[in-house]
Amino acid sequence: MLKPATTDLDALKVLDERLRWLSSWTIHHANHIRESADGLKVGGHQASCASMTAIMAALYFHALRENDRVAVKPHAGPVLHAIHYLIGSQAREALENFRGLGGAQSYPSRTKDRIPVDFSTGSVGLGVAITLFASLVQDYLTAHGWLDDNDRGRFVALIGDAELDEGNIYEAIIEGAKHDVRNLWWIVDYNRQSLDATSADRMFERFDEIFKSCGWRVVELRYGKRLQAALDANKPLKNWFEQLSNAELSALHYQGGAAWRKRIEAELGKKAATFLKDYDDEALAALFTDLGGHCMETLVEAFDAAQDDVPTLFIAWTIKGFGLPFAGHKDNHAGLMNPTQMAALRDAMGVREGQEWEPLEGVGDNARTGVEALIDRTRIAREKRSRSFGTTAIPAIPAPAGDEQSTQAAFGRILLDLSKAGGELADRIVTTSPDVTVSTNLGAWVNQRGLFRRREMADVFAKAKIASAQKWSGTNKGQHIELGIAENNLFLMLAAAGLSGDLFGTRLFPIGTLYDPFIARGLDALNYACYQDARFILVATPSGITLGPEGGAHQSINPPLIALGQPGLRHYEPAFADELAAMMEEAFKLVDDPAGESTYFRLSTRSVAQVERSDESWRAGALAGGYWLRPPGPSAEAAIVAMGAVMPEALAAWDELRVDVPGLGLLSITSPNLLHRGWTQAQAARWGGRREPSHVETLLSALAPGAGLVTIADAAPASLSWLGGVLGQRVAPLGIDRFGQTGSLPDLYAAYRLDQEALTEGVAELLLAHEATTA
Numbered sequence: 001m002l003k004p005a006t007t008d009l010d011a012l013k014v015l016d017e018r019l020r021w022l023s024s025w026t027i028h029h030a031n032h033i034r035e036s037a038d039g040l041k042v043g044g045h046q047a048s049c050a051s052m053t054a055i056m057a058a059l060y061f062h063a064l065r066e067n068d069r070v071a072v073k074p075h076a077g078p079v080l081h082a083i084h085y086l087i088g089s090q091a092r093e094a095l096e097n098f099r100g101l102g103g104a105q106s107y108p109s110r111t112k113d114r115i116p117v118d119f120s121t122g123s124v125g126l127g128v129a130i131t132l133f134a135s136l137v138q139d140y141l142t143a144h145g146w147l148d149d150n151d152r153g154r155f156v157a158l159i160g161d162a163e164l165d166e167g168n169i170y171e172a173i174i175e176g177a178k179h180d181v182r183n184l185w186w187i188v189d190y191n192r193q194s195l196d197a198t199s200a201d202r203m204f205e206r207f208d209e210i211f212k213s214c215g216w217r218v219v220e221l222r223y224g225k226r227l228q229a230a231l232d233a234n235k236p237l238k239n240w241f242e243q244l245s246n247a248e249l250s251a252l253h254y255q256g257g258a259a260w261r262k263r264i265e266a267e268l269g270k271k272a273a274t275f276l277k278d279y280d281d282e283a284l285a286a287l288f289t290d291l292g293g294h295c296m297e298t299l300v301e302a303f304d305a306a307q308d309d310v311p312t313l314f315i316a317w318t319i320k321g322f323g324l325p326f327a328g329h330k331d332n333h334a335g336l337m338n339p340t341q342m343a344a345l346r347d348a349m350g351v352r353e354g355q356e357w358e359p360l361e362g363v364g365d366n367a368r369t370g371v372e373a374l375i376d377r378t379r380i381a382r383e384k385r386s387r388s389f390g391t392t393a394i395p396a397i398p399a400p401a402g403d404e405q406s407t408q409a410a411f412g413r414i415l416l417d418l419s420k421a422g423g424e425l426a427d428r429i430v431t432t433s434p435d436v437t438v439s440t441n442l443g444a445w446v447n448q449r450g451l452f453r454r455r456e457m458a459d460v461f462a463k464a465k466i467a468s469a470q471k472w473s474g475t476n477k478g479q480h481i482e483l484g485i486a487e488n489n490l491f492l493m494l495a496a497a498g499l500s501g502d503l504f505g506t507r508l509f510p511i512g513t514l515y516d517p518f519i520a521r522g523l524d525a526l527n528y529a530c531y532q533d534a535r536f537i538l539v540a541t542p543s544g545i546t547l548g549p550e551g552g553a554h555q556s557i558n559p560p561l562i563a564l565g566q567p568g569l570r571h572y573e574p575a576f577a578d579e580l581a582a583m584m585e586e587a588f589k590l591v592d593d594p595a596g597e598s599t600y601f602r603l604s605t606r607s608v609a610q611v612e613r614s615d616e617s618w619r620a621g622a623l624a625g626g627y628w629l630r631p632p633g634p635s636a637e638a639a640i641v642a643m644g645a646v647m648p649e650a651l652a653a654w655d656e657l658r659v660d661v662p663g664l665g666l667l668s669i670t671s672p673n674l675l676h677r678g679w680t681q682a683q684a685a686r687w688g689g690r691r692e693p694s695h696v697e698t699l700l701s702a703l704a705p706g707a708g709l710v711t712i713a714d715a716a717p718a719s720l721s722w723l724g725g726v727l728g729q730r731v732a733p734l735g736i737d738r739f740g741q742t743g744s745l746p747d748l749y750a751a752y753r754l755d756q757e758a759l760t761e762g763v764a765e766l767l768l769a770h771e772a773t774t775a
């Protein structure tokens with residue numbers, strides 16, 4: 001790597017200043033100049049931006065190569081927009097409309113921003129960790145021959161120091177160590193301040209130990225060149241400086257030169273007298289702010305020196321609000337400069353009034369050529385990358401044979417059959433699981449397709465000829481990524497693999513399995529994956545109290561409610577194997593369709609008798625969220641509405657009641673979430689003048705007005721009870737609303753009223769109530 005010319009360093013320093021100005025101005029404009037329509041605070045984080053403009057200038061205008069990808073600390077979003085404004089890929093209107101509808105987003109967004117954003121950020125910690133899994137996906141693609149060596153890049157995360165408190169970061173680096181991850185740069189903006197105040201001192205030296213023990217190189221950029229030289233020349237001064245607490249340091253930075261002088265005089269006396277003589281107050285303040293993260297020489301040198309693929313944590317010391325009037329103040333996180341302070345900053349930066357948006361305003365003629373050259377040379381993408389969709393033919397997926405089966409077993413069987421049949425889809429599937437591969441029925445697939453390991457991993461048990469149903473060797477052609485038990489990692493893995501078409505131009509079909517209750521464990525990461533429009537299939541099994549004796553603390557109650565409120569995720573809860581096969585085919589299509597989404601399957605270990613089908617008419621309804629398994633008679637007064645594993649009870653109750661309740665129907669619900677979505681969308685369309693009924697309205701209108709519905713699911717009853725609101729039908733909801741227990745299925749179903757008797761009683765009660773009101 002060539003040493004950057006001095007002129008480049010000067011230009012980078014100019015760009016650092018430009019970024020500080022433009023990010024401050026963007027936020028100021030939105031808060032103080034743009035007209036407010038609602039009187040609400042707009043907000044933005046001038047201090048958090050100023051803290052890392054030098055780091056980002058060094059990165060974007062010097063270090064980044066075209067294939068590198070970056071997750072930017074959420075509250076430094078305006079700096080990223082300023083960078084794209086300088087290189088011509090962000091419009092002034094978007095900056096003027098910062099945090100307005102359609103304007104530059106508060107936090108960098110892959111889907112909503114018009115600039116290329118590699119990873120959305122917002123929920124701190126997640127943007128950091130996804131880069132690690134993206135790097136693993138890159139290794140996966142390279143090993144499988146889908147990514148050329150020349151197209152490989154580095155994955156960079158720009159991290160706030162308080163963000164390092166997020167546990168998911170450590171879960172990720174532990175997993176990363178197992179997989180030997182590489183090509184990662186995580187750069188900490190070490191301003192020692194969080195949202196509330198200055199951060200605790202005690203973790204100070206621990207972060208590097210933690211990272212080092214996970215195989216990372218840690219590079220601490222504590223001092224800039226000038227401060228380093230000054231401290232090296234005066235040992236007592238250095239010792240004194242290094243024992244200052246985070247709070248003391250920040251306070252001194254805020255107070256400025258006179259305060260530094262006073263403290264040093266008081267505490268070092270003669271030992272620092274000569275040193276102090278060389279600096280007036282202003283120079284003294286400037287010297288002590290020369291921390292590593294603000295010194296361009298230091299940053300450029302450090303980045304240039306880390307050109308191998310060892311994962312590297314840079315701890316760049318900075319001052320929150322560097323160069324702004326509230327630098328170092330503990331309350332500056334959401335602090336906004338007032339108009340007077342902003343005017344002073346404008347003058348100090350040589351920006352003429354009225355020229356605030358001029359990209360290179362205040363840059364003198366001498367410097368301009370160098371700055372323009374550097375802007376031209378930046379290798380980062382200027383346009384959003386095109387997304388890779390529609391690449392893979394999805395074959396028809398037949399239902400696994402068998403009169404009695406569970407949906408979980410059918411899932412394993414479908415994958416096994418796909419694997420045996422071979423073909424492009426099977427090759428592009430990558431499975432992953434947090435230590436529940438075997439117990440979620442992925443075992444047969446893994447036996448066929450193997451574990452993914454960049455370096456070969458022998459199956460010791462197989463070599464020793466110890467009998468086992470499970471082959472457990474890894475190669476770089478394997479298609480299953482085994483994770484430790486950390487559900488956050490599962491969802492971040494799915495997010496990264498689900499973005500492979502966007503990040504690397506090669507679509508993968510990621511399938512992740514876990515137990516249904518543990519979705520809650522990784523919920524924010526799941527939301528994060530959906531928020532970025534990553535495409536994957538989530539298989540959650542077993543679920544509900546239906547796991548019976550194995551129940552313990554593993555009964556899931558509310559995931560269907562989570563799915564009901566989760567954008568970007570479709571919930572399917574099949575009762576039968578043929579439904580699951582149709583849904584998996586659909587889910588694969590949705591992964592590879594620009595207008596698609598991810599799919600969540602809620603499956604069960606309960607083996608149930610499969611139903612006879614006379615034709616395929618159920619199929620479209622099952623995919624749309626529900627169908628009449630036993631169609632109602634004309635003007636039926638009641639229906640049983642059931643979902644998933646309790647379908648045998650529903651069928652039995654229907655069989656028993658149909659004589660006494662003529663026309664009784666049995667509605668099989670396969671996706672409350674799709675039905676609800678269709679319902680509200682149809683409503684919105686009606687306001688736009690269109691009058692098509694939604695699927696759920698069509699289904700329910702087969703019943704008499706005022707008919708009663710007994711809903712049943714091995715889940716929170718609210719998953720289905722809302723159906724009564726669609727056409728104003730009365731509902732008797734059955735489901736689980738207290739913690740489960742272990743027990744045999746008949747015992748549990750009776751105790752929790754998920755049985756045939758509860759259904760019969762429910763129907764009777766509804767009919768009696770109906771008679772009473774109509775009598």
Ligand SMILES: Cc1ncc(C[n+]2csc(CCOP(=O)(O)OP(=O)(O)O)c2C)c(N)n1
Nearest residue numbers: 048122123124160161162163189193194195
């Ligand atoms: C998961 C999550 N919790 C809380 C927040 C709110 N929040 C945003 S920034 C922040 C503090 C960040 O401090 P630091 O990481 O040190 O960044 P700095 O602004 O100092 O650079 C908090 C608590 C969030 N965005 N995400």
Ligand SMILES: [Mg+2]
Nearest residue numbers: 161162193194
């Ligand atoms: Mg901080």
